[in-house]
Amino acid sequence: MTRRVLDVPGIAYGGDYNPEQWPEEVWAEDMRLMAEAGVTMVSVNIFSWALLEPAEGMYDFSRLDRVLDMLYAHGIAADLATPTAAPPAWFFRAHPEALPVDRDGRGLSYGSRQTFCPSSPAYREAALRIARALGERYADHPAVVMWHVHNEYGCHNAECFCDASAAAFRDWLRDRYGDDLAALNDAWGTAFWSQWYYDWDEILPPRATGAVPNPTHRLDWRRFSSDALLSLCTAEREVLAEAAPAVPATTNFMVMYNFDALDYWRWAPELDIVSNDHYLRSTDPESEIDIAMSGDLVRSLAGGRPWLLMEHSTGAVNWQQVNRAKTAGELRRNALAHVARGADGIAYFQWRAAKAGAEQWHSAMLPHAGTDSVIWRDVVQLGADLRALAEVRGSTGTAETAIVWDWDAKWALELPSQPSESVRQLELVRSWYEPLWRAGVAVDFVRPDADLSAYRLVLAPSLYLVDDAGATNLTGFAERGGTLAVGFHSGAVDENCHVRLGGYPGAFREALGVRTDELFPLLPGERVGLDSGGTGSLWSERVRPAGARVVASYTDGALAGVPAVTRHGYGTGTAWYLATLPDPDTLAALLERVREEAGVRPVLDEVPAGVEAVRRRGSDADYLFLIDHAGAGAEIAVADGAVELLAGQSVRDGSVGLPPYGVVVVREPRGHR
Structure with a gap:
């Protein structure tokens, strides 16, 4: 698609603005304080459906008219949202079948947000109706510079197990398998446990059962659920584009903080501008690494182009067990770290802290304490900082190292009945990312089938599932002179979750020059020594070199003397294999050796720790x-x-x-x- 451009000068600055939560006499103060803070763009209308459409087909745009006119008069751009993340109560009274059903068959009620079934025809019709009404009314409004489609798709309703979802799932499967039920049975391995299907109508969502579900059934369900929400997003985007062809559209992703419901590699190409929401976890002692990793992934989803930080917090959030405030200077460091990783816009949830509702204890740009507060002074200072950085807008990152990230692989790895439930893709990828971050090495993230010609080094810390095309692409990178490093339990299954026979690590055996016949995952807290120094945890396996040179071996345990780290010349390049998770210092030293051999330099050669x-x-x-x-x-x-x-x-x-x-x-x- 041809991408439309956001027309806001410099680094956009602002947050979610919800004036409907306040009497109109407060709005004038909002405008004055936004000017003081340097706000240039706000997101409006995200949760206003019940006010805009008090009854089906009856609209009241008077409040939104005044808000948009007021913003324009004060030189503030509007990122105008479709309010479809929170359907009103009248909709569910008229269409109770649109409420979601969980895996156990329990129907959920309205009274919160995102309490709809993504496959509900009634919801789709109502959502497109209000999106069209908004598009037609505000297509030419001078304040509107971007459409904000929905809000955080899948945050609370990534899956629905109702009958409408079952029918939509079957349609999706017919399309995926060419209306060939035999092909589906083969892909799902339904000869196991007498799961063979003779009629499409026999197929249900993976609802709660008495034993372990079919892994490919569950994986296809995750793929379908992501696509079902994507179809809603693209349908709203198309309705808005018909009304306002020149206005770009976005929707806010939720990369990191353990949200994995959507395959954002499939979503990103459908948007003019990639946006992300990012919140710190109070339990993370080095959340700056999470910010960096998230920013690098979002920039990569955007194809290397700048992106927008649509939401983060000035201080505490409200949805963790303990919600800590930010320390002195942390607000500024967090925001500018996102800019460093490619953000051309910085925004918060929300502008004014709510006095009522589910998020009343969530921090905001204008806190409950008002302008006589540390947060407000920091918000004003950040506005000045972003004005000083206006010329940075449009600049991009340059990396020679790529980390492979794939949502299919993550979903498959974290299905039940794996060799170890402790093996988690996000944690493994972060363990490899951290030493690169500490060394100041620039990193992109890539799909397995991405163009790798710009990189010297490609790392695949955790790629349990990979199809033939992705495996060929990665091994071909090494064969043509690149350096490839692969983590344990990668390449194990194909795109249908079928084990690649002949020994592990499956798809990568030849390139890595190793063959494993047995896996020995380690118990929680268990460690094995390495003869190169340090220890390994989480995993071990009985590796036999098949051309590779042994770099480190286990010194104790059941596999004493067996290779744990290998290096293999492959074509004109090099392929490394890590059959365990080395301790942080050992892993850092190993990755430093790997990247130095690959010719990858840090951003600066000498930077103090921290x-x-x-x-x-x-x-x-x-x-x-x-x-x-x-x-x-x-x-x-x-x-x-x-x-x-x-x-x-x-x-x-x-x-x-x-x-x-x-x-x-x-x-x-x-x-x-």
Whole structure:
């Protein structure tokens, strides 16, 4: 699709604006304070369906008219949402069949948000009706610069197990398998446990049963559920595009924080602009790594182009067991870390903290305490920072290292009856990502079938499922001269969850030059020694070299003397295999060796521990972001002729001072490295 561009100057700044929660006399104060904070764009109308359409087909746009006119008069752009994430009560009274049903067959009630079945014809009709009404009314409104389709698709209703969903699932399966029931039976392996299907109508969603479900049935269900929501998103987008062909559209993803309901590789190409919501977990002692990893993945979903941070928090959230506030300077560091990773817009949930409702204890740009607060002062300071960084807009990242990430593989790995329930894709990928982050190495994320020609090093920490095309693409990268490193239990099954026979690691045996005949996953807390130093955890396996050179072996346990890490020359490149999870220091040293052999350099050669260094590449200059997470401060060498943008000062003597817990952004002339 031809992507339309967001017409907001500089780095967009703002948040969710919900004026309907407040009397109109508050709105004027909102406009004054938004100007003080430097707000340039807000998302409006996200949860306003019940107010816009008080009865079926009867609309009241008067409040929204006034809000949009007011925003335009004050120079604030509107990201106008379709309010379809929260259907009103009258809709469910008229269409109770549109309510979702859980795996155990329990029908859920309305009274919250996203309490609809994604396959409900009645919901689809109502959602498109209000989207069309909004599009036609506001297509030419000067405040509207972007459509915000729905909100956080699948956050609470990623799956529905009702009869309507069952019928839609069967239609999806007919399309996937060419209306060939024999092909489905073969793909699902239904000869096992007498699961053979003789009629399409016999197929149900994977509802609760007395034993382990069929893994391919469950995997196809996850694929269908993602596609069912995607079809709603694209249908709304098309309705809006008919009314306003020039206005770009987005919807907010939820990359990371354990949300895995949607295959965002399939979603991203359907949007003009990729957007993401990101919230910190109070239990993560180094949440800055999660921010970086999320940002790199979102930028990669956007095809390397800039993206928008649609939601994050100024302080505490309200949905964790303990919701901690942010420490001094953390708001600023978090936001600018997202900009460093490619965000051309920074927004929060929400503008004004709610005094009532389910999210009344969620932080906001304007907190309950008002303007006499640390959060408000930080919000105003961030607005000034983003104005100073206006020229960074449109610049991109440049990485020579890619990490393979695949939602199909994640879904398949985390199905029941695996060799170890402790093996989780997100945790494994982060364990490999962390040492790269600490070393200041730029990283992209890729699909298994992506174009890898821009990279020197490709890492596949966890790729349990891979089809033949993806496996050939990855091994071909090594064969043509690249460096490939693969983690344990990768390549084990094909796209139908069928085990690749002949020994593990399945699809990668030849390229890795190894063959495993038995898996020995480790118990929680169990470790095995490595003769190269350090220990391994989580996994071990009986590896036999088949051309590969042994780099490290187990020193104890059932597999003492058996290879744990190998290196294999393959074609003109190199393929590494890690048959265990080394401890963090050992893994960091190993990955440093791998990337140095591949010729991958960090963003800066010398950066103190705890300082994050990220570079965005502009048309005429580079932008170096330096963020101190350790609190020690540093003096860091930069290119001659550099300018520190946040302070608006030229850099003297070839170095820049980074204050404790501070951020500096340096414009460096092209060709400095």
